[in-house]
Amino acid sequence: MKTIAIFSEKGGVGKTTITTNLGVSLATKNYRTLIIDMDPQGHVGRIMGVGPTKKGILYFLIRAQVGDEIIKETRIPKLFVVASDWSLADFTVNVAQHPNRHLKLREIIEKIKDKFDIILIDSPPSLELITLNILLAAEGVIIPVALTYLGLVGAAATLRIMAQTKKAFNYSPGVIALVPNMYEETPECKELLQKLREKLGKRMSKTVIRRAPEVDKAQSYSVTVVEMSPESPAAQDFEKLADELILKIGI
Numbered sequence: 001m002k003t004i005a006i007f008s009e010k011g012g013v014g015k016t017t018i019t020t021n022l023g024v025s026l027a028t029k030n031y032r033t034l035i036i037d038m039d040p041q042g043h044v045g046r047i048m049g050v051g052p053t054k055k056g057i058l059y060f061l062i063r064a065q066v067g068d069e070i071i072k073e074t075r076i077p078k079l080f081v082v083a084s085d086w087s088l089a090d091f092t093v094n095v096a097q098h099p100n101r102h103l104k105l106r107e108i109i110e111k112i113k114d115k116f117d118i119i120l121i122d123s124p125p126s127l128e129l130i131t132l133n134i135l136l137a138a139e140g141v142i143i144p145v146a147l148t149y150l151g152l153v154g155a156a157a158t159l160r161i162m163a164q165t166k167k168a169f170n171y172s173p174g175v176i177a178l179v180p181n182m183y184e185e186t187p188e189c190k191e192l193l194q195k196l197r198e199k200l201g202k203r204m205s206k207t208v209i210r211r212a213p214e215v216d217k218a219q220s221y222s223v224t225v226v227e228m229s230p231e232s233p234a235a236q237d238f239e240k241l242a243d244e245l246i247l248k249i250g251i
């Protein structure tokens with residue numbers, strides 16, 4: 001298994017943060033890693049210091065262009081990024097007449113798969129056809145769960161979307177793990193984590209990502225926290241998560 005979506009229908013739960021930190025961590029461990037940003041906000045490119053592709057991500061998805069002006073090198077050796085931009089918001093209209101419009105991402109990944117050990121897909125909060133493309137392209141899914149009441153509701157909704165996809169398309173990627181994020185040593189947080197573990201048991205990751213101000217600070221400097229503050233709690237958790245992922249998917 002090598003194509004992994006970081007997926008949740010809820011915004012602000014840590015999808016982009018987990019994607020970029022995992023990407024840096026995996027590449028540093030010598031895995032050839034590609035991040036594909038499927039969120040038109042384009043935050044992955046901003047954090048990884050990679051501008052949007054000259055002609056836009058639609059050239060990658062629709063015209064199947066895969067040159068080095070689209071799959072870009074980053075400052076981290078072995079880490080490559082397909083950056084996103086607002087043209088992605090026009091994806092649905094652009095492929096409206098294509099019979100296989102839900103499989104565009106899957107088809108393009110099929111073409112480039114052999115060049116990488118792992119492909120991470122960052123997801124937007126909720127854009128129907130893009131979400132569908134992501135779920136039909138991914139072999140496995142990591143679902144970040146913000147440790148708040150609404151975060152739990154968001155996780156349940158995300159699992160429901162995956163079940164609906166399975167019903168409609170007879171395919172849905174496996175859940176690699178639900179990853180609790182923004183953990184704090186408060187009674188409320190502890191209780192929410194306990195509840196999650198009771199409900200979801202083994203589907204939860206062993207790793208819990210702690211809330212740390214260094215995460216936001218690093219992003220404001222356009223870097224990841226594993227690069228800027230490797231000794232911060234969150235950075236150590238991301239490294240642990242990368243190790244857990246490697247074991248789980250067997251790369």
Ligand SMILES: Nc1ncnc2c1ncn2[C@@H]1O[C@H](COP(=O)(O)OP(=O)(O)O)[C@@H](O)[C@H]1O
Pocket residue numbers: 010011012013014015016017018181182183209210211212213215216219234
């Ligand atoms: N473990 C963490 N500790 C502190 N801040 C975090 C943590 N994870 C995410 N954040 C912050 O929360 C915000 C939302 O995270 P982001 O990864 O952009 O979510 P999403 O991609 O799901 O919308 C960002 O400002 C990010 O810096």
Ligand SMILES: [Mg+2]
Pocket residue numbers: 015016017039043123124
């Ligand atoms: Mg995001």
